[in-house]
Amino acid sequence: MIINRLKYIKKSLVLFLSYMKDYRVYQNASLIKKHEDVEGVHSLGLIIRLYHTIEKGLSVKERRYEFSMDHIELLQKKMMTYCGDKNEPHFLSAFKTLGIYFSIHEKIECSKRFNAQARIFENLKKKYGKTEIGGGTKSVKKVEYPNRIETIEILKKRHSIRDYDGEFLIDKQDIIRVIDLAKLCPSACNRHAIKIFYSLDKHKNSEILKYQNGSRTFRDNVPGLLIVASDLRYQEGVEERNLGYIEGGIWLMSLVNSLYLNGFGSCVLNWCVSPSHDQDFKTAFGIPEYYQISALISFGKQTEDQKVPYSIRCKSEDFIEKVEL
Numbered sequence: 498m499i500i501n502r503l504k505y506i507k508k509s510l511v512l513f514l515s516y517m518k519d520y521r522v523y524q525n526a527s528l529i530k531k532h533e534d535v536e537g538v539h540s541l542g543l544i545i546r547l548y549h550t551i552e553k554g555l556s557v558k559e560r561r562y563e564f565s566m567d568h569i570e571l572l573q574k575k576m577m578t579y580c581g582d583k584n585e586p587h588f589l590s591a592f593k594t595l596g597i598y599f600s601i602h603e604k605i606e607c608s609k610r611f612n613a614q615a616r617i618f619e620n621l622k623k624k625y626g627k628t629e630i631g632g633g634t635k636s637v638k639k640v641e642y643p644n645r646i647e648t649i650e651i652l653k654k655r656h657s658i659r660d661y662d663g664e665f666l667i668d669k670q671d672i673i674r675v676i677d678l679a680k681l682c683p684s685a686c687n688r689h690a691i692k693i694f695y696s697l698d699k700h701k702n703s704e705i706l707k708y709q710n711g712s713r714t715f716r717d718n719v720p721g722l723l724i725v726a727s728d729l730r731y732q733e734g735v736e737e738r739n740l741g742y743i744e745g746g747i748w749l750m751s752l753v754n755s756l757y758l759n760g761f762g763s764c765v766l767n768w769c770v771s772p773s774h775d776q777d778f779k780t781a782f783g784i785p786e787y788y789q790i791s792a793l794i795s796f797g798k799q800t801e802d803q804k805v806p807y808s809i810r811c812k813s814e815d816f817i818e819k820v821e822l
C-alpha cells in the first residue's frame with residue numbers, strides 16, 4: 498500500500514518536472530516578448546501572422562475599407578526594421594499583400610491614419626521594388642470530382658508499412674516530391690513552422706532508431722527516415738503553447754499520404770519520450786532544442802507481399818458526439 502503510494506508520488510513528481518522542462522524550452526524558444534521588441538526569426542513569425550490576417554481580410558466578400566489598421570501599422574513597422582533575409586518568400590508575400598491592400602483604397606478618400614501608412618508603404622516599395630511572388634488573394638473554382646469513388650478506395654488501401662525493399666535506393670529528390678504535396682496541408686496563419694530532418698542511410702537510420710522504442714523489429718532495414726519537428730520560435734505566447742504538436746500531427750498525416758501517393762510505404766513512429774531522452778537524442782544528432790519533435794516516419798518501397806497488424810477501427814458513430822447547447 499505504502500509502496501504504491503510512493504510510486505504514485507514519484508510518478509507525479511516526474512510528470513511535474515517534465516512539464517517544467519517543456520515550459521522552460523517553450524519559454525526560451527517561443528515568441529513571448531512584447532510585439533514591439535521581437536526580432537529575427539520571431540519577427541518573421543509575427544510578420545507572417547499579421548500579413549495572413551490581411552490576406553484573410555482581403556478575401557472577405559463584404560469587407561470594410563481601412564480594415565485591420567492596427568495590424569497594418571505593426572506589420573509595416575516590423576517589415577521596416579526586419580533584419581533577416583529580405584528574399585524570404587513570406588517576407589516578399591507580405592510586401593505583395595500590402596501592395597494589394599493599398600491599391601484597393603486608391604480611388605477613395607482615406608483617413609489621416611491610413612494615409613500615413615500608405616506613405617510608409619511607399620518607402621517599403623522603394624526598398625523592395627517589385628516581386629513576382631504570390632500574395633493577397635487567389636480565385637478558386639469548385640472542384641469537380643470525377644474519380645471520387647476511386648480516390649476513396651485508394652485511400653482505404655493505405656496501411657502502415659514496416660517491411661521495406663532494402664535494395665531500392667531513395668534520393669533527396671524523392672523527398673522533395675513528397676514535400677511538394679505534403680506542404681499543401683493547412684497550417685495556423687499559414688506559418689508552416691515545420692522542419693523535416695531526414696536520413697537516407699540505412700545504417701544511420703538503425704542508429705537513430707535505437708532511440709525509438711517502437712521500431713525494434715525492423716529498425717535495421719529502414720531506407721528512409723523523417724523526423725517531423727515544429728519550430729517553437731514561431732509559436733506565440735500562452736495560447737499557442739500546444740500548437741507545435743498540432744501542426745506536427747497535421748504534417749505527419751500529410752506526409753504519410755504523400756509518401757503513399759508517391760509510391761512509398763511508411764510507418765509513423767511515436768516520439769513518446771522523457772525530456773532527458775529527447776535532449777540526449779537531439780544532442781546526438783545535432784537538432785537544436787527549439788525543434789519540438791512530434792514523431793518520426795520510416796519509409797521505403799514496400800516489399801511485394803507482407804502481413805501488417807489488422808488494426809481494426811471502431812464504428813464511425815463511436816467517434817462522434819453531438820454538441821448540446
Ligand SMILES: Cc1cc2nc3c(=O)[nH]c(=O)nc-3n(C[C@H](O)[C@H](O)[C@H](O)COP(=O)(O)O)c2cc1C
Pocket residue numbers: 655656657658659710711712764765766767768792805806808
Ligand atoms: C503517433 C503515432 C505513433 C505510432 N508509433 C508507432 C511505433 O512506434 N511503431 C509502429 O510500429 N507503429 C507505430 N504507429 C503506427 C500505428 O500502429 C498504426 O498507424 C495503427 O495501428 C493503424 O494502422 P494503419 O496505419 O496500418 O492503418 C504509430 C502511429 C501513430 C499515428
